[in-house]
Amino acid sequence: MGRLILRRLLATVPVLLLVTAGVFTLIHLTPGDPIDVMMAESIDATVKENLRRELGMDRPLYIQYAAWMGRLLQGDLGRSIRNREPVIENVSRRIRPSLQLAGLAMAISLIIATPIGILSAARRNTSVDRFGTSFALFGICMPNFLLALLLIFFFGVKLRWLPISGYTDPLEEPWLGLRSLVLPAVTLGLALGAVITRTLRSSMLEALSEDYVRTARAKGLSEWSVIRGHVLKNALIPVVTVLGLQLGTLIGGAVITEYVFALPGVGRLVVDAVFARDYPLVQGVVLLIAVGFILSNLLVDLLYGWIDPRIRYR
C-alpha cells in the first residue's frame, strides 16, 4: 500500500509539470498585463517600465518560467503582483473557507442523496421514484447563481434567518461560522446531491439485477437487509468516483458560489487573479488545485480497494 501511494505520487510530477507549463503559457498569451490593470489611471510610462523590470516581466517567457520553476523547487511560489503578498500566504488563508465549504456541501449532498437515491431504486417506477428523479433533475438544471440568489432572498432578506454574505471561521466562532456557511453549502450541496442521487439510483438498479441479489432474496432475507447487506456496498463504486471528482472541483473553488456569497475562498481568489493578470498568483492557485485533484483521485482509488476487494492494485 505504501509503495502504491509513493508510486502514484511520483507519477503526479509530470502531470504537474504539464499543468504549470500549460497555464503559464495560456495566461501569458491572454491579452492585457498586470501593470496596466494596477495603473489603469496613471500616465507615467517610466513608472510602468520600472515596475515591469522589477517584476522580471521584461524577460523572455521561457526565462520567466524557468525562474518560476527554480523558486518553486525551493518551496517559493513567488509574490502576488497585485498585493505583493507571498502567494503561499494568499492561498493558505483562502484554502480554509474553501475546504470547510466543500466538506459541508459534501455532507449536505450525502444527507440528501443517500435516502432519495436508495428509495428511488428500491421503489422503482413508483411515485417515490418519480419524486426522487424530479428532485435530481431540478438540482441538476438549476444554475448555482440563481439558486444562490433565491436562497439569499428567502432566508436572508425575507425571513432574516441567516447571514447572506461574508465569512466567519467556524473554528473560531462555531455558531456564527456555521451560519455563514449554510446558504453557500446548501447551494452547492443541492446540485451535488442531485448528481449523486442519480448515480446512486442507477448503480443500485444495476446491482439489484445481479444474481447474488436473487440468491439473497431466495434465502428469504427482507428487502431492506438485501439492500443494506448486498446492494449498497456494491453500488457505491460509481458514487465514490463522482464524489472524488467533485471534491477536487469543490476544493478548486466553487467560483460562482463563492462570488455570490462573498466567501473569501480559493475560487474567488483565482478568478480575481485572472482578471488582474496576477501571473504568480494564478500559477500558484492552479498548482494547488491540480494537487487537490490528484490527491482526491488517489483517495478514490484507495477507497475502491476497500469497498470492493476484487479491485486490487499491484
Add this chain to the structure above:
Amino acid sequence: MPGTTRDENPREVSRRNFLRISALASAGLASGVSAVPALAQTAPKKGGTLRVGFYLEASTMDPHLSGSKVDRQIYHNIYEPLITLDTNLGLKPGLAESWQQPDAKTLILKLRRGVKFHDGTDFNAEVAKFNFNRMKTEPKSVRKGETASIDTVDVMDAYTIKINLRRPDAALLATLTDRAGMMISPKVIQERGSELERNAKGAGTGPFEFVEWIKDDHLIIKRNESYWNKQGGPYLDRIRYRPIPDDTVKLQSLQSGEIDVIDYVQPRDVAAVKADKNVAVLDVPSLAAFAYQLNQTRPPFNNKALRQAVAYAIDTEQIVKGVWLNVGIPANGPVPPTSWAYDKTIPPIKRDLAKAKAKLAEGGKPTGFPFTITTANIPINIQEVEVIQAQLAEAGMQVKVKLVDAATQLSDGNSKNFDMISYQWSGRPDPDGNIYQFFRTTPGMSLNWSGISNPHIDALLDKTREASSREERKKLYSELTRILQDELPMVYIVHPIEPKAFSLKVQGYEPVPDGMMRFRTVWLK
C-alpha cells in the same frame, strides 16, 4: 437640473432628511447656490460600528503606491491630504491651513500645527518635504505623474513649505486633495517600509486609525481619540469595510440590515431601493464620464467626417434614459456638470440622422461602413453598446461588438488595437485631470488612446495649466470642449450619478461629488 432632482417627491425628501442633502442640490449644476439644510436630525452621538459594503477589495494601504480607485474610499478616513474638497468641490484647508501663489511657479503652504500621526509623530514641514520626495523618487511610486511639475520642496520654517515648480501647474492644488497630497508618517515608512502596503497602523493623521485588514474579508478602522479637529466628529467607534463583489447581494445585505452603507447602487436597482422604506438613497453626482475613444491613427476614424457621422447617429438622450434609467446626465464633453468649469451653454451632441448621412457622404462612405466597438464585458456596457449598434445601423453603419475583460480592454486601448472602444473615467476634481492626459500629444500619454495630435489643442491645453485665474481657465476649457465636440477623438455619452444607499440609522453623511465616502461627520442613531 437634470438627474439630480429626478424622482424626488416630498415624501422621499422627508425620508432622506437625516442626510445632509444640501450639498447635492447645489452640487449638480448651480454651483455656488447652497440650499438650506433645514434637516430634522438627531443630535450627534458617539459610538457604534458602521458597516460599509463596497464592491472591490483595496489593493494597498500606501497612498503613494496606489493605482486603484477603491483604495481612496478608505484612505480619506485614515490619511489626510494637504487640501480637501468641500461639498461643492471647492478647495478648503486640510493639513495645510492656507496657501499662496506669489508667482506662477511657486506655491507656499502654511501647515497646521499640533497635528500628530497615529503613531505619535509630529506633522510639520520636514515631514511634508519627506513625503513629496518619496512620491517623486520611490521607484514604485505611482504619484510621479501627478507630482511631475514639482521641482523641489523647501522648508521655510517648521510649519511652512515652499514648492518650486518646473512649469506653471494650475491644477496642482486640486491634485493635492487626493493621494498626491496625503501625508504618511515618515517613521512608519522608515521602520516598516513595504509592510505599509498591508498594514497602515500609525501611518495617517486622519479621523480614524487603521486596525486590521483581512484580505477579501474585512478592513477595520477605529476612532482617532486625539484627532486635531475637535468639531464635528469623528463619532463612530469603528468602521468595518467589507468587499461584496456581487451587486445584488451587496444591496440585499443592506436591505437585510447586515451592512449600513453601500458605495454604489446600479441604475437598474435604483427604483427598487428608493421604494424600500428601510433604506435611504443619496444621488451623488460624480466626476465620472462614460465615453468612447475613436482611433484616429488608422481608418476608418482617421477621417473626421466619419467620426462626426458616428456622433450624430448616436442618441445620447435615449441611452441615458433607456440604459442608465436617468441615473446620469447626457455629457457635453469631458467636463462633468459638478465642475466649476462646466459650460452649460454647450449642448450635448443631438442625434441627427440626416446630418450623419451627409457626413458619411462627406467622408467618402455614403452607404456606411463596417467597424468594431470594443467594450468591457459588464452588463451596463453591453446594454449601452447594443443600443449604439442599433442606432448606428439606422444610419447605415455596420457595427460588430467585441466584448473583453477589463485587462484586455486596457491593453487594446494602450496598443491602439481598436476602432471604437469604451472608456470609463472616475474623474478628477480639477478639469485638467479629465482633459489634459486624454488629448495632449506626448509619447507615453497612456490615456490618449484615440491618438489625437493637434497643435492647436496642445497649445490650449498648455495654456490651461499656465492660466492663473479660474475665469480665464474656464474660458479655455469651454473653447477646448467646443473643439473636442467637433474633432471627436472621444464621443462622450453620460456623466453618471453614483447613488449611495444607507440604512436609516446613518446620520450626518456629507456627500462630496468626488464619490469618496468620508465618515468623520457620521454617527449612528
